[in-house]
Amino acid sequence: MKVTVTRSGGFAGISRRWQVYVEKEPDEQAWLVLLKGLPWDDIPQDEPKPDRYLYRINCEPYQPVIPEPREALIPEQDLTGAWRELVDRVRERDEQKRDLRPAHPFSPPAE
Template sequence: MKVVVSRSGGFAGIRTTWEVQVDEQPDRSTWAEMLSGLPWDEVSETAPQPDRYVYRIRCAPHEVVLGEQQVHGPWQELIDRVRGVNEGH
C-alpha cells in the first residue's frame, strides 16, 4: 500500500510530493490503523485561498484534497508522518 502526499500552492506555487510504501515500514500495522481511521468520506470541498497550500492525499482507493486550513488532527499527523519518512526523521 502506498501513501502519496502532494503539496502545491503557497507563495511560490511549488509542488512538493512525498510518498511512503506502508508495507516496507517496520510499524506497518500502526500505519494501516491510522489510514483506516481517517475520515476519508467526510472531507468537504473548499475553495482555494490565495497564497495557501493545497494538499492532495492518495492511498488507493481513497483520495482527498485539503486546503491548508483543513489540515489538522489526523490529517496533520498523516502528513507529518509521511514527510518524516521521506526526510529521514
Template sequence: MREPAPPADGADPHGTPPEPGGVLILVVRSGGIAGIPRRWSVQPPSGEAASWVALLERCPWDDEIGPGTGGDRFVWRIEARIHEERHEQVIPEEHLLGPWRELVDAVRNASS
C-alpha cells in the same frame, strides 16, 4: 496549476513499483506563493504496514471538505492504497487538522 496524475498502475511517482497487496501513501502539496509542488510518499514494508493502516483508517476519507479561503495557501492532495482499496482527498491548508495532519506529518517524516 493542476498536478499531473500519479501513474495508473499505482506506482510511487519516484519509480518504485507498488508491493502487491501492500500500502502506498502519496502526499502532494501545491499552491503557496511560489506554487512549486512538493511530493512525499511512503510504501512501508509488510511488517510496518499495520501502524500505517491504523493511521489511514482514522482519516475521514468520505467526508466532504470545504474550500479554503484566501489566496496563496497550500492545498494537500493525499492518495492512499491499502491493499486493493484506494482513497483520495484534496484538503486546503486550513482544513489539514487532526488525523489528516498526523498522516501528512508521518509521511513527510518517513520520506525524509
C-alpha cells in the same frame, strides 16, 4: 500500499511530493490504524485560501483496511487532526529515507 502526499500552491507555487510504502515500514500496523481511521467520507470542502497550500493525499488499496483507492484534496487551513498526522508522518519518513540514500557516484564532491 503506497501513500502519496503532494503539496501545491503557496506563495511561490512550487509543488512537493512525498510517499511511503506502508508495508515496508517497521510500524506498519500503526500506519494501517491511522489510514483506516481517516474520515475519507467527510473530507473538508473549503476553497483554498490565496497563497496557502493545497494537499492531495492518494492511498492505494490495501485489503481489507483500504478496499479501494482513495484521494483527498485538503486546503492547508483544514489540514488538522488525523489528516495532519498522516501528512506529517509521510513527509518525515520520506525525508528520512532520502537522507539515508547514498550520494550518486558521479556527483562532484561537496566543497
